[in-house]
Amino acid sequence: MVISGTRVTGQGTSQVAEINNEMKEQMRLRKACSDFEAFLVSYLLHQMWQAAEAIGGEKPFMSQAYRDLFTFEFAQSLVPSMRLGIAEALYRELSGK
Numbered sequence: 376m377v378i379s380g381t382r383v384t385g386q387g388t389s390q391v392a393e394i395n396n397e398m399k400e401q402m403r404l405r406k407a408c409s410d411f412e413a414f415l416v417s418y419l420l421h422q423m424w425q426a427a428e429a430i431g432g433e434k435p436f437m438s439q440a441y442r443d444l445f446t447f448e449f450a451q452s453l454v455p456s457m458r459l460g461i462a463e464a465l466y467r468e469l470s471g472k
Contacts, residue, residue, distance in 0.1 A: 408462040408463070411462065412454050413454045415461060416453060416454055417446045420446045
């Protein structure tokens with residue numbers, strides 16, 4: 376194997392594979408932290424919708440299953456712009472960085 380003009384021995388190949396696996400694990404952890412933050416926001420939105428329905432006395436305009444799916448997808452798109460920092464703090468704590 377040749378990297379940047381130098382030959383990498385068998386030990387170097389295992390180091391590259393180890394680094395690659397570590398990067399994959401970090402990406403999985405970052406994704407899990409982002410999903411957790413989105414889940415938390417979707418839960419808050421769900422509670423907000425229930426409270427609004429209880430106060431207003433109106434029936435929901437869509438079924439519960441569709442509303443839950445919509446709420447989670449909406450939360451996933453909303454979270455990056457909110458910059459709550461929950462996912463980042465969770466990632467730093469779990470990764471030890």
